Amino acid sequence: MRETIKNSDKGRKPQWLRKKLHFGAQKEMDQLLNNVGIHTICQEAKCPNISECFSKKNATFLILGNICTRRCSYCNVATGKPFEVNKEEIEQVTKSVRLLGLKYVVITSPARDDLKDGGAKQFYEVTQNILKELPNTKVELLIPDFQGSLDSLKLVANSGAIVLGHNMEMVPxxxxxxxxxxxxxxxxxxxxxxxxxxxxxxxxxxxxxxLGETEREMIKVFKDLREVGCDYLSIGQYLAPSNEFQKVVEYVRPSQFEKYKQIALDLGFEYVHSSPYTRSSYLAHEYVGK
Known part of the structure; x- marks a missing residue:
């Protein structure tokens, strides 16, 4: 039987979603990144893990600006007309990685449907620059769909990143x-x-x-992902950034996340992180360090 708690009108979170925050570490990291002029998806998406990750000096860098060309009702990233591609951020990201002493880096971006390549060239050049300047650092990319462009996918696939991610986000x-x-x-x-x-x-x-999905629907997504050879999977609780966004339908219990993890592993995923606070870039180094 699927174990959930229906969301109340007051939106009170269950005990397992009351996470300890590290405001001092977050403020320090915010200042460092702001000084360099780099955005993180942690900040833009109001990730609930931000203070924990920043306290460990972990961050997912957001390239190609902080404005998305799509308007998804669950995502806090701003929507509108993006600025021109900033070539300076190629060096800015590398500088940030060096300053933070990171050995594992995740790079992502908003959807940039205004660009012919969707931003693939910038992903490629940022990754190549990190690997050239900091050869002991590993890079993971989390990309938008580039509207399915084969040329764009070829570019990022051969960037040198050791993990190539694209999120399904939800059931069909x-x-x-x-x-x-x-x-x-x-x-x-x-x-x-x-x-x-x-x-x-x-x-x-x-x-x-x-978000209102069924267990059967979730398992079908797991199977679909395995059919296309997906190696790693992250499963987490949706949390609305504010009352203006898609409402949480239910709070899924930790035991259900454990069940999803075991089902996914049985289907053949090499590594699965499944918990209420799991996000695609949360503890990303653990997937390859297993």
Missing amino acids: SLYKIRKAANYKRSLQVLKKLKTLASNNAKTKSAIMAG
Whole structure:
């Protein structure tokens, strides 16, 4: 039996979602990143893990600006007309990685449907610059779908990143929430990344729970991901950034996340992180360090 707690009108979170915060460490990291002029998805998406990760000097860098061309009702990243591509951020990201002494870096971006390549060239150049300047650092990419462009996927697949991620986000029956996205296209993105990577890079995806999906629907997504060769999976609780966003339908118990983890592992995923606070980039180094 699936174990959940229905969300109340007051939106009170259950005990397992009351996380200890580290405000001092977060303030220090915020200042450092602001001085360099770099955004993180941790800040833009109001990630609940931000103070924990910043206290450990872990961050997921957001390239190509902080404005998305899509308007998904679950995501806190601002929507509008993005600025021109900033070539200076190629060096800015590398500088931030060096200052923080990071050995594992995650790079992501908002959707940039205004660009012909969706921003793939910037992903490639940022990754190449990190690997050139800091050869002991490993890079993971978390990309948008690039509207399925094969040329764009070829570019990021051969960037030198050891993990290539693209998030399914939710079950297909809820894709009306995920504006301008297509479930089958996202599966094909992961399939193409797997076949195009020249360095045998691992592929990774993530899905949220608590939006009203059924257990059967979740398991179907797991199976679909395995059919396209996806290696790693993250499963976490959806939490609305504010009352203006898609409402939480239910709070899924930790025991259900454990059940999802075991099902996914039995299906053949190499590594699965599944818990209420799991996000695709949370403890990302653990997937390859297992």
